[in-house]
Amino acid sequence: MELTNRQKQAMTTKRKLLYTAYELIREQGYPALTIRRLCEKSGVSTGAFYHHYSSKEDLIAQGFASYDVVLTEFLESYEEPDPVKAIRHIVLSLNQYIYDNGAQFAKELYISQLSIKDSYITRKDRSYYLAVLNYVEQAMDQGLFHSTMNAGGITDFLLRVGRGTILDWCLHDYAYDLMEQSARDLDFLLDNLTAGRG
Structure with a gap:
């Protein structure tokens, strides 16, 4: 079954958030990771973040x-x-x-x-x-x-x-x-x- 454009976009957004979080953790450590900083660096809105994840802990999990x-x-x-x-x-x-x-x-x-x-x-x-x-x-x-x-x-x-x-x-x-x-x-x-x- 082929993914719809919306599903592909959702996967792209989730991956972008996840890999940006990894990058921030490597650079500054987990305590410095905030949702605001993560969204700014990844170019994803806060609303989009909360559409996919309930918290930064959920994202890392x-x-x-x-x-x-x-x-x-x-x-x-x-x-x-x-x-x-x-x-x-x-x-x-x-x-x-x-x-x-x-x-x-x-x-x-x-x-x-x-x-x-x-x-x-x-x-x-x-x-x-x-x-x-x-x-x-x-x-x-x-x-x-x-x-x-x-x-x-x-x-x-x-x-x-x-x-x-x-x-x-x-x-x-x-x-x-x-x-x-x-x-x-x-x-x-x-x-x-x-x-x-x-």
Whole structure:
């Protein structure tokens, strides 16, 4: 189904606000982010902001949703015959998205997810979860994973490891390379799941 011009405009406005917020957070920190400053810098009216978001916390909380939009677009043309490699790529791509938007963004994104009742980050209907689950099921069907857990359990475990590395990075005041550590943690887990493969 093709989007209407109005829907496309709404998506453009939301992305503009979100990415301008990321920029302001990187430059000045989250406490300095105000809706007025955000609207001025992005060229979006305050009314348009409140049409899409209820608060700046709501805007930041939707950071993972914006990643899912990008992931969905990417997966439309992604071809990887090895489901284990596909899982690695997708899980690391989220951590790369967090890293690329800066340490302050990661911190505020996690704070926002902890402070709202329906945390988007753990939803099982989001594109990120469903993509990893799909490849986990493929890996299990092909006999590549050796585990007593079912596909949902393995997917939950993989995503906990990914989130845990980001949180640990924040707790250690960003003192190490997030992507190097994320790859090491994920590779350790995948190596154990595929032990005896081939």
